[in-house]
Amino acid sequence: MSDNGKPKFAMYWASSCGGCEIAVLNISEKILDVDAAFDVAFWPVAMDAKYKDVEAMPDKSITLTLFNGGIRNEENAYLAKLLRQKSVFLVAFGSCSSEGCIPGLANFSSGKDLFDTVYDTISTDNPEGIRPQYNWTTPEGLDIHIPVFSPTVRTLDQIVDVDYIMPGCPPESHQIAAVVELVIKALNGEAELPPKGSVIGAGGSTVCDDCPRERNIKKITKFVRIHQVENIDPDLCLLEQGILCNGPATRNGCGALCPQVNAACIGCYGPAADVADYGARMITALASVIDSRDPEEIESILDGIPDPGGSFYRFNLAHSLLHAAKSAWVGD
């Protein structure tokens, strides 16, 4: 790569869906600023590059690396370590790399269950029960190795040191644009970067604070699924209507988009500031508003939340205090 004096930029996807890359492209004409300010050193989704090219770069030669995706296998972990070594600023970009996100829900299941779901279901045509082998030698004598699958999905900061965290599934494009602008200004000496470890591109409060719906004293006597409500009051807090909304535990920054279109917050922006365990915060929030003192009645109200683990940890399981179900570790 020719040296044009520009700082280098990298973006990598580990265990993710690709939505984060689309969110970056969605910053529209600001992407030209990125191109003007940075030399793209490594971005597999946008341009061809080989891992050996990155391996050959001097340490700390990439100024900014946006790392999206969780750490699902050996290859993801290797790239996390490699990019940490080569980057000045490593950003855990998006929900997967900062908290595990939807792929992290696999931590509720054992590796065996996951493989059974993929290779051995009633609709799978696999009569010989073939499973992937990590190491195999072809008849021609070629040794093939595929990355070893880890017992659980881990977040980037569980593998390497992370400089900044940018939450969201995916991060909102206007937030990405603001962060890009700030980094460019900081490189020109016109602004200062926030302290290491900061959450960037998000607010410091909760989704409820950004939500325009009317809020009263909550007294919940029944939880309902959103399709069970005939007429959703468009102006009243969803939680007050018995719809499980994760707004009280979730960091703001998205602009409360979901509640504004009658969809409950599912928590993609991760835990609010100073929340150690997202699910615990949801349990605390709901316990305060369930209107019953009778254990049996409380149980029947809680029947309205059929999957508490999935509802309270939808995006945060890999970064929760318990991290995974026991079966994920012991293997059955």
Added chain:
Amino acid sequence: MTEQFEPIIIGFTCNWCSYRAADLAGTARLKYPPNIRLIRMMCSGRMDPTFILKALSEGADGILLTGCHPGECHYLEQNYKALRRYLMLRRTLPQFGIEAKRVKLVWASAAEGVRLAREITTFVEEIRALGPLNWKDSRAYNNGYGVAEVEVSTEVPA
């Protein structure tokens, strides 16, 4: 002789009732197993589920929550909040493969030293029967798994 499993149990007690019940049990020289480590809070309503999850993830085998009897909370109705959190937690923990029985809620007034000592003894036996949780060890195993040390060449291309 094989060594008997000694569970580690964290007991969250309320300043106004169960902590004093434990105190009373001590003054009366009642015996209960030393497996429980009591932590005093101002109220069972202070019990954030985070504390329980943190204790379980860092080596506790069981958690005993104690608070004032319903209707007798020093702060009016915070013990009902503790009850609701506890019931919700009991539904969540099994999804993690943690037996709901590892967390127990007991009401004990300041006068019920005998009862609290008996409840602690019963709970320790229940947890002993369940066996160790070993969350910390599982985690350590996981951390070393599938992450080979990276040998990165730092050679600069010509």
